[in-house]
Amino acid sequence: MxxxxxxxxxxxxxxxxxxxxxxxxxxxxxxxxxxxxxxxxxxxxxxxxxxxxxxxxxxxxxxxxxxxxxxxxxxxxxxxxxxxxxxxxxxxxxxxxxxxxxxxxxxxxxxxxxxxxxxxxxxxxxxxxxxxxxxxxxxxxxxxxxxxxxxxxxxxxxxxxxxxxxxxxxxxxxxxxxxxxxxxxxxxxxxxxxxxxxxxxxSIETAELIKVAYNTFISMKIVWANTMMEICHKTGADCDQLVNALTLATDRVISPAYMRGGMGDGGACHPRDMIAMSWLAERLNLSYDLLGQMAYAREAQSGWLADLTERWAEQTGFDIAILGKAYKPGTALTAGSPALLLAHQLAERGHDVVLWDAPVDSRMDLTEPAVFVVGTKHPANTSLKFPPGTVVLDPFGYMPDQPGVTVIRVGRKS
Structure with missing residues (x-):
């Protein structure tokens, strides 16, 4: 054709x-x-x-x-x-x-x-x-x-x-x-x-809505997953075990995709789609602006990670570094990156934050301990060797243990 x-x-x-x-x-x-x-x-x-x-x-x-x-x-x-x-x-x-x-x-x-x-x-x-x-x-x-x-x-x-x-x-x-x-x-x-x-x-109108509903439903799952991660971190529960249990509930909970705790939703579409749908909620005078609240939740959850990072930086006296700029692993694209949102929030609080992205930047010179936050789940991060005393905050729960390094798998027991 x-x-x-x-x-x-x-x-x-x-x-x-x-x-x-x-x-x-x-x-x-x-x-x-x-x-x-x-x-x-x-x-x-x-x-x-x-x-x-x-x-x-x-x-x-x-x-x-x-x-x-x-x-x-x-x-x-x-x-x-x-x-x-x-x-x-x-x-x-x-x-x-x-x-x-x-x-x-x-x-x-x-x-x-x-x-x-x-x-x-x-x-x-x-x-x-x-x-x-x-x-x-x-x-x-x-x-x-x-x-x-x-x-x-x-x-x-x-x-x-x-x-x-x-x-x-x-x-x-x-x-x-x-x-x-x-x-x-x-x-x-x-x-x-x-x-x-x-x-x-x-119909055309329904298809238009299905597209943005699909994108924002994924955003909603990520907001929910990160809410559970925060609860787990504060109560001693384990967010990975929680999701493992829910994956068995296929009749009611649907797919376990996007239900793992981690960074917020990202990309060129999803964060902006929530904001645009919030605009539509205002225009239609909806009874409740769920999509706008989801966008706020995404930012608030990133703010909580910034709080956690700050506390460890104050406790250790170390500088802060974020491992990742891209919005997801396997790409160098930064549109809608939750890692950049976290860096912005920390900078607004007066921190001089270093960002390093494994697929893009030259090898990081890891000579001094710091508080590292995993902002993008790049596989290459797991091979980094950190100086003794380093603190690694891992929202994804995948970084391995290293001698002399404190690895905090956020919302996980181990």
């Missing part, structure tokens, strides 16, 4: 290549930052996605100079441009009091250009919006841009930076929202060539 893909960032580029090389579609890509995309394809080493370089070696992605070229080529056009928040809403720092929706300017412009090109060419296409939006966005901002040549489908992806290709090739399900079931057939055919995962069909 002839496919167009608009938006070739860190998520879009691997997906477009997967459709070309793994599904066998004829894909034509477009991005307003064409030079950046060309550089990325020429040197994919810093992209951070497992398997991305191997796909590049199979052959480059064809790039269009205009959206009109994409429309002329494709039967199905995916739009995967960013819907960003301002940096203050990313989760690396405490969130502002004012809530905001996502910024839809890039998405609106891309959809407008696609629709104009389809009308100019009298070319029927299926337009698939991939970008994350709040419910009601397509009706409010995009539907008025459509014309008789364009059929709108909302089909967001459940993928994460660092594991994009795996998530794209092996999704739990494919979500598609449209005005009529018949509209979904071309999109289903695109995905059917890539995998055999089930398709969940819904």
């Amino acid at each position: 002839n496919v167009g893909w608009i938006g070739l960032g860190k998520l879009g580029a691997p997906c477009a290549l997967a459709l070309q090389h793994l599904a066998g579609h004829d894909v034509l890509g477009y991005d307003v930052r064409r030079q950046d995309v060309e550089r990325l394809f020429a040197d994919p080493s810093d992209h951070g996605e497992e398997g991305f370089g191997a796909l590049i070696e199979l052959g480059p992605l064809k790039l269009a100079h205009t959206i009109g070229e994409v429309v002329a080529h494709a039967d199905v056009v995916f739009v995967a441009v960013q819907t960003p928040h301002a940096p203050a809403y990313g989760g690396e720092t405490p969130m502002p009091e004012e809530r905001r929706d996502f910024e839809y300017g890039y998405l609106i412009q891309a959809v407008r250009d696609v629709c104009r090109a389809a009308a100019d060419q009298a070319k029927p296409i299926t337009l698939v919006v991939v970008s994350t939006v709040l419910p009601g966005t397509c009706n409010k901002h995009l539907r008025g841009l459509l014309n008789p040549f364009v059929t709108l489908v909302y089909s967001p992806l459940f993928i994460a930076m660092g594991s994009t290709l795996k998530d794209f090739r092996e999704p739990e399900f494919v979500l598609m929202g449209a005005d009529s079931p018949e509209s979904l057939a071309p999109v289903a055919a695109v995905y059917a060539a890539l995998h055999d995962r089930p398709v969940f069909r819904a």
Whole structure:
């Protein structure tokens, strides 16, 4: 099938290549930052996605100079441009009091250009919006841009930076929202060539909500897990044993994923999605803003870790260092990083905090004892040799014992 893909960032580029090389579609890509995309394809080493370089070696992605070229080529056009928040809403720092929706300017412009090109060419296409939006966005901002040549489908992806290709090739399900079931057939055919995962069909408004509900449900599980970790730390219970027991309750508790104590939720989507949903709660005058409270809980739990770190720093007289900047292991990406949030909170309290990230930074010179906090669960952290007297605060409970080193596995008995 002839496919167009608009938006070739860190998520879009691997997906477009997967459709070309793994599904066998004829894909034509477009991005307003064409030079950046060309550089990325020429040197994919810093992209951070497992398997991305191997796909590049199979052959480059064809790039269009205009959206009109994409429309002329494709039967199905995916739009995967960013819907960003301002940096203050990313989760690396405490969130502002004012809530905001996502910024839809890039998405609106891309959809407008696609629709104009389809009308100019009298070319029927299926337009698939991939970008994350709040419910009601397509009706409010995009539907008025459509014309008789364009059929709108909302089909967001459940993928994460660092594991994009795996998530794209092996999704739990494919979500598609449209005005009529018949509209979904071309999109289903695109995905059917890539995998055999089930398709969940819904209205556009419902699909919009499912996407952000999925993301924020994960955030809720992490907030809950870290609440249990704090209770365990203060009562002598063990949060890993707690989760091990709950994993047996598959009829009621669902999956144990994201239920282990650790750092707060992170990434380019999850913290900002909670804030955007809090904005929606205000607009809809909901009876209770659960999502906003979850965002506050994420920050408060990080603040409690800052309290714990401070107490050990005061007790020992040592400096503070955080092991990790990335928002999760296996990537160097720092968007929404809970490690950076913790560093910000400690800096606000007057501490000069050193951050060190195993996959990115040169080897740390561990000559003096300090209070180390594990901010990212990088496997490489377990091989570090700390000076005697060092204190290691480990929210994940995976750091090994070392002679002369105090390892505190937060919320665990051992």
